[in-house]
Amino acid sequence: DTAVSQTPKYLVTQMGNDKSIKCEQNLGHDTMYWYKQDSKKFLKIMFSYNNKELIINETVPNRFSPKSPDKAHLNLHINSLELGDSAVYFCASNSGGRETQYFGPGTRLLVL
Amino acid sequence: GESVGLHLPTLSxxxxxxxxxxxxxxxxxxxxxxxxxxxxxxxxxxxxxIRSNMDKRQGQRVTVLLNKTVKHLSLQIAATQPGDSAVYFCAENGAPGSARQLTFGSGTQLTVLP
Structure with a gap:
């Protein structure tokens, strides 16, 4: 009955590789988000999609590309991974507007 | 840019x-x-x-206080339990008409001692 789920939970990869992280929500929300949490626990928004349309795109390298096949899914593809991409990535969703966001369990990415 | 910050990084x-x-x-x-x-x-x-038209809101064992004059909010946890040990973040969701994004504070690590 997981509301917001992410796969994989852990991802260890070599520098230069391309990887994807998947997110799904079964809450019927129409807005989904990706956040990056660094080693100091600081959370920063990366992207936001509403009904499959990009509405927020913070200053993120264009190696990061979100894809929303439908409003229940928001995947994050990362090209040419760099050491500095190592972090925990969280997906979140809400019913739009400025309502409470619900977070997934996170994907721990380690780039070697 | 706008920011949300916490006074203490750790609390025991x-x-x-x-x-x-x-x-x-x-x-x-x-x-x-x-x-x-x-x-x-x-x-x-x-x-x-809590919304800005309120000064206080209570939940189960938790109370949030908002002081708009000094732009400060607090989270009070009553009868703290071991399960309350965690990092706590405050976040603000922007002004009316702003983009739908949360701005998080840096977090406070709460440790409950036996």
Whole structure:
């Protein structure tokens, strides 16, 4: 009955590789988000999609590309991974507007 | 840019005592604030929220206080329990008409001592 789920939970990869992280929500929300949490626990928004349309795109390298096949899914593809991409990535969703966001369990990415 | 910050990065309290976690924000136009709890290895979990037309809101064992004059909010946890040990974040959701994004504070690590 997981509301917001992410796969994989852990991802260890070599520098230069391309990887994807998947997110799904079964809450019927129409807005989904990706956040990056660094080693100091600081959370920063990366992207936001509403009904499959990009509405927020913070200053993120264009190696990061979100894809929303439908409003229940928001995947994050990362090209040419760099050491500095190592972090925990969280997906979140809400019913739009400025309502409470619900977070997934996170994907721990380690780039070697 | 606007920011949301916390006064203390760590807080240790005895089990059974009350905890108070503070947060300062700088966007005076913000009208919605949220507290999240993040346990180790998990995602942030909603605790309680408050809108700017309120000064205080209570939940189960938690109370959020908002002081718009000094742009400060606090989270009070009554009778702190070991399960309350976590990182607590305040977040503001921008002013009316702003983009739908949360700006998080840097977090406070709460440790409950036996």
């Amino acid at each position: 309290v005895q089990e059974g005592d009350n905890s108070i976690i503070n947060c300062a924000y700088s966007n005076s136009a913000s009208d919605y604030f949220i507290w999240y709890k993040q346990e180790s290895g998990k995602g942030p979990q909603f605790i309680i929220d």
